[in-house]
Amino acid sequence: MDWFYIKGILILSGINLMAVLGLSLLTGFTGLFSFGHAGFMAIGAYVTAMMTIKFHLPFIPSLLIGAMGAALASLFIGRLTLNLKGDYFCIATLGFGEAIRLILDNVQYFGGARGWPGIPMYTNLTNVVILDIIGIAILVNLIRSRHGRNMKAIREEEMASQTIGINVFRYKMIALAISAAFAGVAGGMLGHYLGFLQPKMFQLIKSTELTIIVIFGGLGSISGSVIGALVLTSLPELLRTFAKWRLVVYGVAVVFIMITRPQGLMGGYEITAGNIKKLISRLASFGRPRQQTIGGDKE
Amino acid sequence: MSILELKNVTKQFGGLTAVGNVDFVVEKDSIFGLIGPNGAGKTTIFNLITGIYKVTEGEILFEGKEINSLEPYQVAEMGITRTFQNIRLFKKLTTYENILTACHYNARYTILDSLVRSKRFRVEEKGLLDQAGELMDIMGLGDRKDVVAGNLPYGLQRRLEIARALALKPKLLLLDEPAAGMNPDETIRLMELIKEIRSRFNLTVLVIEHHMDLIMGICEKIVVLNFGRKLAEGTAQDVQANPKVIEAYLGEEEVVVC
Ligand SMILES: Nc1ncnc2c1ncn2[C@@H]1O[C@H](COP(=O)(O)OP(=O)(O)OP(=O)(O)O)[C@@H](O)[C@H]1O
Ligand SMILES: [Mg+2]
Numbered sequence: 001m002d003w004f005y006i007k008g009i010l011i012l013s014g015i016n017l018m019a020v021l022g023l024s025l026l027t028g029f030t031g032l033f034s035f036g037h038a039g040f041m042a043i044g045a046y047v048t049a050m051m052t053i054k055f056h057l058p059f060i061p062s063l064l065i066g067a068m069g070a071a072l073a074s075l076f077i078g079r080l081t082l083n084l085k086g087d088y089f090c091i092a093t094l095g096f097g098e099a100i101r102l103i104l105d106n107v108q109y110f111g112g113a114r115g116w117p118g119i120p121m122y123t124n125l126t127n128v129v130i131l132d133i134i135g136i137a138i139l140v141n142l143i144r145s146r147h148g149r150n151m152k153a154i155r156e157e158e159m160a161s162q163t164i165g166i167n168v169f170r171y172k173m174i175a176l177a178i179s180a181a182f183a184g185v186a187g188g189m190l191g192h193y194l195g196f197l198q199p200k201m202f203q204l205i206k207s208t209e210l211t212i213i214v215i216f217g218g219l220g221s222i223s224g225s226v227i228g229a230l231v232l233t234s235l236p237e238l239l240r241t242f243a244k245w246r247l248v249v250y251g252v253a254v255v256f257i258m259i260t261r262p263q264g265l266m267g268g269y270e271i272t273a274g275n276i277k278k279l280i281s282r283l284a285s286f287g288r289p290r291q292q293t294i295g296g297d298k299e
Numbered sequence: 300m301s302i303l304e305l306k307n308v309t310k311q312f313g314g315l316t317a318v319g320n321v322d323f324v325v326e327k328d329s330i331f332g333l334i335g336p337n338g339a340g341k342t343t344i345f346n347l348i349t350g351i352y353k354v355t356e357g358e359i360l361f362e363g364k365e366i367n368s369l370e371p372y373q374v375a376e377m378g379i380t381r382t383f384q385n386i387r388l389f390k391k392l393t394t395y396e397n398i399l400t401a402c403h404y405n406a407r408y409t410i411l412d413s414l415v416r417s418k419r420f421r422v423e424e425k426g427l428l429d430q431a432g433e434l435m436d437i438m439g440l441g442d443r444k445d446v447v448a449g450n451l452p453y454g455l456q457r458r459l460e461i462a463r464a465l466a467l468k469p470k471l472l473l474l475d476e477p478a479a480g481m482n483p484d485e486t487i488r489l490m491e492l493i494k495e496i497r498s499r500f501n502l503t504v505l506v507i508e509h510h511m512d513l514i515m516g517i518c519e520k521i522v523v524l525n526f527g528r529k530l531a532e533g534t535a536q537d538v539q540a541n542p543k544v545i546e547a548y549l550g551e552e553e554v555v556v557c
Contacts, residue, residue: 138414145413145420146403146427153400156389163349164401164467165375174410220391268391 007125009237014128015189017229020213021135022182024225027214029143030175031155036077036093037183038206039100040070042199044184045191046110049119052192059122063131063188070184071177073100078176083169097207104199115198123193131189135182139222142178151175152220183210216257218264223271228264302327302471302503303348308357310343310527317343319527320357325471325520330497330504332518334511334538336547339524341507342384345473348505349381350374361471376404381473382460384507390449394440394459397448399431401466431466437499438462438492454485458492465500472496474506478513486510490517515539523547 019041026032048066051057057065073096081092105113142148150171153161162168191197209232217228236250257265269275303325310318318340325331333341346352348359350371359367361377369377389397406423413420435441438458443451448459457477464472474493478486490513497504508514514521515535523531523544531541538544 141414141416142410145410145424146400146406146408147410147413149396149400150403152392152396153389156391157387159351159371160383160387160389160463162351162371163375163381164463165372165380165404167370167372 009234011123011125011128011193012237013230013233014125014132015123015186015193016210016213016233017132017226018135018189019183019186019210020217020225020229021132021139021222022179022186023210023214024179024217024222025139025142025151025182026175026179027211028219028221028225029148029155030151030172032082032172032175033087033090033211034093034176034179035090035204035207035211036095036097036100037179037210038202038204039093039097040074040180040183041187041190041206042100042104042202043070043073043187045187045197045202046104046116047184048188049116049191049197050110052120052122053118059127059192063185066188067181067184070187071181074176074180075173078173082172082176094204094207097202097204101199101202104202110197113199115196115200117196119191119195119197121192121195123189128189128193131185135185136222136226143222147171147174155220212254215264216254218266218268220268221264221266221270223269224264224266227266300327301325302362303505304360305344305348306358306360308344308347308359309355310340310347310352311355316527318347318524321522321524321527321529322357323522323529323532325503325505327503328497328501329519330493330506330517332514332521333505333507333524334509334514334521335524335530338526340527341524342475343527344524345381345475345505345507348374348473349379375467375469378467378470379473380464380467380469380471382457382464382475382477384475384479386456386460388448388456388460388463391447393445393447394451395431395435395444397459397463398434398440398466399427401463402427402430402434404467405430434462434466438465453480457481457489461492461496465496468500469502471503471505474504474508476507476509478508478510483512486513489513493517 019037023034023037026034044066047069048062051062051065052059077092077096081089104110110116150161150166153164153166154168154171158168190201213228213232214225216232217224217226235253239249261267301324305322308318308321309316321344333344335341343352347354347367350366350369350373354367358365361379366374366377389400392400406427408417408420408423435444438461440455440459440462443455448456451459461474461477477493478489481489493504493506494517496502506514506518518535521533521535521538522529523538525547530547531538531544
């Protein structure tokens with residue numbers, strides 16, 4: 001395997017990671033499922049490409065405008081569906097994602113269903129890694145604040161959240177808008193990596209893939225989302241030698257993890273310096289008689 | 300001085316009148332009891348006060364202001380908070396995180412502040428951490444700091460729910476059957492705790508309870524509900540001596556005995 005090939009896989013994983021980070025905030029931390037994030041990626045992709053090609057803006061400002069476009073669209077469907085009970089939101093996002101794709105199929109300005117070639121290839125490993133690190137930093141700082149805690153509270157118990165003064169609707173909207181912005185950046189990077197955009201790239205299966213990665217990594221774990229995105233994006237690529245069996249192996253791997261670890265790879269835990277220290281001291285004391293059960297509270 | 304006033308409050312679910320023309324006044328700094336047989340409408344009244352249900356008719360006033368059109372989170376901002384009959388903790392979060400989350404209301408930093416870890420964030424966040432730690436110790440939960448709420452023993456879960464409510468620094472605390480499932484010993488300790496937090500936090504407490512000893516022991520005033528209607532009102536002695544109340548409760552007890 002040559003470096004060029006590996007670099008390609010890393011870039012694709014990094015792009016997916018950006019979208020997965022956003023979805024992780026929405027699904028893993030706020031408890032809302034979306035099957036329309038490919039739609040937000042599409043909006044980000046097309047808006048960003050429009051900015052660089054038609055308006056000759058530099059790449060990073062274009063990405064930000066693409067992210068804003070995706071966030072605005074998400075606020076629109078959020079406004080309509082997030083105050084409804086239960087699964088309406090999930091269904092609405094599904095419809096939204098497909099609608100975006102169908103609309104793009106018919107917008108000749110962007111090349112319609114045949115696609116939009118000739119997009120400048122601005123995305124490279126360096127800017128993908130930097131943007132991912134910024135994305136992770138944003139997410140970590142958000143989660144570890146009162147705002148992030150409010151989102152987790154909503155995931156755990158909506159009614160109790162309201163009675164401690166959390167404006168549930170507002171926080172759901174914020175989580176949705178941020179996650180859509182992340183997806184928008186991912187879309188913008190994707191278009192400028194492939195040099196080509198086609199509505200077909202943003203089908204329902206793309207949204208499903210993102211959700212699978214978040215669940216696979218473990219709901220409520222940023223480290224899990226990172227590992228999930230890296231493993232599950234590169235796995236099908238690395239298995240390419242198995243040709244038609246690769247998606248089967250992919251599916252089996254996902255099913256296997258979900259059966260053996262229903263809480264996902266990381267199960268809500270994070271990889272932090274503190275946690276690693278704890279783990280090491282635990283391993284070090286392994287075999288010695290234990291005075292106390294670690295982490296367990298027997299009652 | 301009154302803090303909470305219900306005026307002719309009615310709540311209907313389809314044809315069922317869960318609460319019918321109920322009115323009562325809760326004095327500031329008092330402990331006020333709400334009792335009645337199963338299905339009398341007690342929890343529904345809590346849901347009406349906290350904005351989870353909207354009244355069909357009537358008015359609810361808190362510190363003289365009408366609150367029956369507010370959203371639940373706005374009611375909480377006014378200074379009213381509650382516990383639930385069927386405990387509703389953030390089950391997968393720890394004891395500490397449960398309390399810390401509820402402290403959010405005492406900080407004002409924005410999302411941008413948290414992203415850039417501004418000075419305002421650091422100062423206010425430190426305040427929240429301290430407040431949560433202090434509250435945890437006051438409520439005797441200090442040694443369970445990192446235990447996941449869902450794994451706490453039942454009595455402590457109820458205690459944690461009260462601690463979480465107190466984190467908002469409320470003026471009015473609504474307790475829905477706080478002693479349910481507790482043994483007599485735990486119930487007595489809970490009684491002491493309720494009295495203690497009332498004076499410590501300058502609270503008014505409205506409590507629903509089936510344990511007669513608890514209600515009679517701590518409440519200055521009691522309202523008795525039956526089938527959604529107010530049956531009686533007064534001090535513990537008044538209510539206990541009221542023939543209508545005896546009838547409602549004896550009627551129920553006979554069913555239980557059989
Ligand atoms: N959301 C609802 N929809 C329909 N009926 C309801 C609803 N909530 C409560 N009720 C009905 O209203 C009546 C009063 O219920 P409520 O829960 O207030 O009783 P309660 O006094 O708290 O009883 P318990 O002691 O059993 O807790 C009951 O008949 C109940 O079935
Ligand atoms: Mg009840």
